[in-house]
Amino acid sequence: xxxxxxxxxxxxxxxxxxxxxxxxxxxxxxxxxxxxxxxxxxxxxxxxxxxxxxxxxxxxxxxxxxxxxxxxxxxxxxxxxxxxxxxxxxxxxxxxxxxxxxxxxxxxxxxxxxxxxxxxxxxxxxxxxxxxxxxxxxxxxxxxxxxxxxxxxxxxxxxxxxxxxxxxxxxxxxxxxxxxxxxxxxxxxxxxxxxxxxxxxxxxxxxxxxxxxxxxxxxxxxxxxxxxxxxxxxxxxxxxxxxxxxxxxxxxxxxxxxxxxxxxxxxxxxxxxxxxxxxxxxxxxxxxxxxxxxxxxxxxxxxxxxxxxxxxxxx
Amino acid sequence: xxxxxxxxxxxxxxxxxxxxxxxxxxxxxxxxxxxxxxxxxxxxxxxxxxxxxxxxxxxxxxxxxxxxxxxxxxxxxxxxxxxxxxxxxxxxxxxxxxxxxxxxxxxxxxxxxxxxxxxxxxxxxxxxxxxxxxxxxxxxxxxxxxxxxxxxxxxxxxxxxxxxxxxxxxxxxxxxxxxxxxxxxxxxxxxxxxxxxxxxxxxxxxxxxxxxxxxxxxxxxxxxxxxxxxxxxxxxxxxxxxxxxxxxxxxxxxxxxxxxxxxxxxxxxxxxxxxxxxxxxxxxxxxxxxxxxxxxxxxxxxxxxxxxxxxxxxx
Numbered sequence: 001x002x003x004x005x006x007x008x009x010x011x012x013x014x015x016x017x018x019x020x021x022x023x024x025x026x027x028x029x030x031x032x033x034x035x036x037x038x039x040x041x042x043x044x045x046x047x048x049x050x051x052x053x054x055x056x057x058x059x060x061x062x063x064x065x066x067x068x069x070x071x072x073x074x075x076x077x078x079x080x081x082x083x084x085x086x087x088x089x090x091x092x093x094x095x096x097x098x099x100x101x102x103x104x105x106x107x108x109x110x111x112x113x114x115x116x117x118x119x120x121x122x123x124x125x126x127x128x129x130x131x132x133x134x135x136x137x138x139x140x141x142x143x144x145x146x147x148x149x150x151x152x153x154x155x156x157x158x159x160x161x162x163x164x165x166x167x168x169x170x171x172x173x174x175x176x177x178x179x180x181x182x183x184x185x186x187x188x189x190x191x192x193x194x195x196x197x198x199x200x201x202x203x204x205x206x207x208x209x210x211x212x213x214x215x216x217x218x219x220x221x222x223x224x225x226x227x228x229x230x231x232x233x234x235x236x237x238x239x240x241x242x243x244x245x246x247x248x249x250x251x252x253x254x255x256x257x258x259x260x261x262x263x264x265x266x267x268x269x270x271x272x273x274x275x276x277x278x279x280x281x282x283x284x285x286x287x288x289x290x291x292x293x294x295x296x297x298x299x300x301x302x303x304x305x306x307x308x309x310x311x312x313x314x315x
Numbered sequence: 316x317x318x319x320x321x322x323x324x325x326x327x328x329x330x331x332x333x334x335x336x337x338x339x340x341x342x343x344x345x346x347x348x349x350x351x352x353x354x355x356x357x358x359x360x361x362x363x364x365x366x367x368x369x370x371x372x373x374x375x376x377x378x379x380x381x382x383x384x385x386x387x388x389x390x391x392x393x394x395x396x397x398x399x400x401x402x403x404x405x406x407x408x409x410x411x412x413x414x415x416x417x418x419x420x421x422x423x424x425x426x427x428x429x430x431x432x433x434x435x436x437x438x439x440x441x442x443x444x445x446x447x448x449x450x451x452x453x454x455x456x457x458x459x460x461x462x463x464x465x466x467x468x469x470x471x472x473x474x475x476x477x478x479x480x481x482x483x484x485x486x487x488x489x490x491x492x493x494x495x496x497x498x499x500x501x502x503x504x505x506x507x508x509x510x511x512x513x514x515x516x517x518x519x520x521x522x523x524x525x526x527x528x529x530x531x532x533x534x535x536x537x538x539x540x541x542x543x544x545x546x547x548x549x550x551x552x553x554x555x556x557x558x559x560x561x562x563x564x565x566x567x568x569x570x571x572x573x574x575x576x577x578x579x580x581x582x583x584x585x586x587x588x589x590x591x592x593x594x595x596x597x598x599x600x601x602x603x604x605x606x607x608x609x610x611x612x613x614x615x616x617x618x619x620x621x622x623x624x625x626x627x628x629x630x
Contacts, residue, residue: 001630120532139454140466148533151455151466153487153496154596158532161600172468181468181496184621217435217473218463248563281469285476304630306499311626315316315619 004166005189008112008132009091010065012036013300014189015179016135016168017196017292019069019093020143021045021278022268025203026054028196028292030061035293036300040093044071045264048079055087065091067112072097085109096144099129116170116191118146119155120162127163134163135191138171142194142280145222145229153185160186174282176302180310192299194280199292205270208277209289211235217284226251227258233277237262319481320504323427323447324406325380327351328615329504330494331450331483332511332607334384334408335458336360336593337583340518341369343511343607345376350608351615355408359386360579363394370402380406382427387412400424411459414444431485431506433461434470435477442478449478450506453486457509457595460537460544468500475501489597491617495625507614509595514607520585523592524604526550532599541566542573548592552577 005014017024017032019040029039041058043051051068058066070080072094081102084092092106095116106113107130115126116135123134136159138152139145150158152171159167166189169182174195182190196202198209215233222231223241232238244254258276266275290298320329332339332347334355344354356373358366366383373381383399385392387409396417399407407421410431421428422445430441431450438449451474453467454460465473467486475482481504484497489510497505511517513524530548537546538556547553559572573591581590605613 001628138466138468140469149536150532150596150599151453151487152468153453153466153493154455154532154599157490157492157600172466175472177472177499177501178468180499180625184492184495184499184625186492217465217469221464246563248561281465284465284469285472307625307628307630310495310499310622313316313622315622 003188005133005168008166009038009067011038013296014168015296015299016040016189016191018170018191018193019043019067020193020197021263023197023202023204024069026058026061027201027203028199029054029066030058031199031201031292032196032296033058033062033064033066035296036064037296038091039066040069041066042069043080044069044074045268048076048083051080052083052087055083055089059087067091067093069093069095070102071095072099072102077102081105084111093135095135099126099131103129103131114168117159119148119150120158122146123159123163123167127165131165133166133168134159135168135170136187137191138169139222140231140281141171142220142231142283143278145231147225147229149222152182156182156185156187171280172282174285174299176299176304177306178282179299179303180306194282195286195295195299196292197279198286198289199295200289201292204267207270207272208267208275211272211277212279212283213287213289215279215283220279220281220283224254224258227254230276230278231280233279233283235266235275235277236273237266237276318503320448320483323481324353324382326353328611329483330611330614331355331408331504331506333485333506333508334358334382335508335512337579338512338517338519339384341373341376342516342518343514344369344381345373346514346516346607347511347611348373348377348379348381350611351379352611353406354381355384356381357384358395359384359389360583363391363398366395367398367402370398370404374402382406382408384408384410385417386410387414387417392417396420399426408450410450414441414446418444418446429483432474434463434465435473437461438474438478438482442480446480448481448483449474450483450485451502452506453484454537455546455596456486457535457546457598458593460546462540462544464537467497471497471500471502486595487597489600489614491614491619492621493597494614494618495621509597510601510610510614511607512594513601513604514610515604516607519582522585522587523582523590526587526592527594527598528602528604530594530598535594535596535598539569539573542569545591545593546595548594548598550581550590550592551588552581552591
């Protein structure tokens with residue numbers, strides 16, 4: 001399929017694997033890129049030297065385009081950006097912060113920049129900052145999320161209306177049918193996180209992957225809204241947060257409860273009791289752990305099948 | 316378009332107007348039915364004699380199928396059900412309660428029954444109770460809503476997977492594009508509320524309709540989660556609720572604050588300060604007050620156009 005996003009990124013299918021912390025290393029990114037999608041290395045959980053190692057291994061593992069996701073609030077961001085330029089990365093997805101500061105820097109090095117937004121006003125700012133495209137990420141997405149709680153169904157048309165650069169939909173998408181829904185709403189590509197957590201190549205702990213595929217409807221919830229809203233899988237740690245929030249515990253208590261390293265503990269070390277388990281609502285529809293290439297192929301196949309089905313409707 | 320829902324309801328287009336309180340009287344319902352969709356009278360804000368009057372006026376205004384929405388927790392439900400049977404209503408949409416009690420009664424009078432659900436497990440119960448179809452209503456919908464917070468994008472596939480009866484999508488749908496998205500996810504019809512509030516025939520107060528079309532992204536929020544979750548437009552009354560909830564006010568205080576008659580005050584009397592303004596997230600995409608027939612025609616036209624566009628994609 002050829003459209004503005006496949007041309008911009010030089011990919012075969014408009015399917016982008018989200019650069020998730022503790023999950024999206026070189027194995028996952030290269031597997032997705034080799035399958036014709038766009039793989040992203042999630043730098044948000046990597047020290048600078050670890051990021052460099054992942055970039056080099058990814059380059060060795062694929063000759064297809066891949067990119068790096070950079071959370072803009074990352075403390076070592078200067079070093080990350082330097083490494084990205086030194087290693088010749090051509091595509092960067094930024095998230096969680098203002099695109100004003102770093103977009104011009106990346107563009108001056110000829111890098112394609114895509115920014116992740118939870119609302120149309122942020123999409124406009126990204127366009128004004130010079131971004132080449134935006135990811136419109138809905139309320140149902142896993143991990144950190146916007147305060148407006150706008151769902152993918154409402155967000156994608158709002159962002160498409162606000163900007164002229166291409167829009168990539170994220171949140172609630174794990175199938176070809178949902179990909180078609182996103183395209184019907186105006187998106188030109190999809191960014192998929194949760195479905196790629198449940199792959200062999202994801203660096204997340206097997207216990208976390210198994211918890212994801214076991215999860216049912218209602219098992220994720222957007223929480224910690226008084227700090228930074230984040231969608232988590234229900235577990236004992238989540239229940240502790242809920243208990244504290246239900247009695248209006250002070251923000252300092254919530255911060256202390258969250259502490260440091262909870263995401264690593266949960267997603268990378270597989271501590272399902274005490275860890276922070278970031279995952280999207282669509283986990284309820286994910287039922288198996290598969291090779292990432294099969295996920296890309298299945299989503300694309302179903303997307304083509306639903307296209308044919310739609311064309312056959314006598315209207 | 317012919318599918319299981321259009322055949323079940325005897326309608327031309329698989330577009331159903333939600334039976335909203337204070338908004339969906341005989342004028343709106345008959346206008347939508349005359350335009351080829353299914354109009355629903357919202358009985359939840361009507362005394363029994365008012366309901367009978369609306370049914371009779373609707374019958375006089377259209378010879379097309381129309382129905383009545385009945386909230387199952389309505390105090391006068393016995394009288395409502397008796398009137399529905401006496402007046403020869405052929406289609407009932409039930410919501411907000413268990414379908415176990417009333418479905419068999421309605422079916423025994425040859426009435427088609429559709430139940431509104433916020434989750435797959437409730438859809439299964441509706442199917443088991445003998446309902447002919449379900450409405451899967453996502454988190455983004457206006458008014459009362461489920462505790463799981465499952466969005467339309469995730470909910471529709473989950474419900475389609477759980478039941479074999481037809482699924483009607485609701486929440487976030489105000490355009491032909493969104494209708495196509497719902498169909499791609501597996502729905503066979505859409506139920507639309509918010510877009511029909513902003514019509515000439517809606518019985519809601521003009522001040523409320525104007526507030527709806529003025530509203531922007533982020534202007535609605537799901538609130539009162541400790542009572543019954545409800546999505547409201549932000550206004551001074553909403554701010555009072557937020558203030559009370561932010562300090563964990565006791566449930567009794569929230570109940571006293573809500574009081575009685577807030578929905579009528581806001582939506583029917585147009586008190587934008589003190590009234591409860593129930594509306595969906597998609598209000599941010601609704602920009603004008605139009606005749607209901609034009610809304611039906613425009614949505615259908617855009618649905619057909621997006622179908623043609625999808626068919627033209629070279630995959």
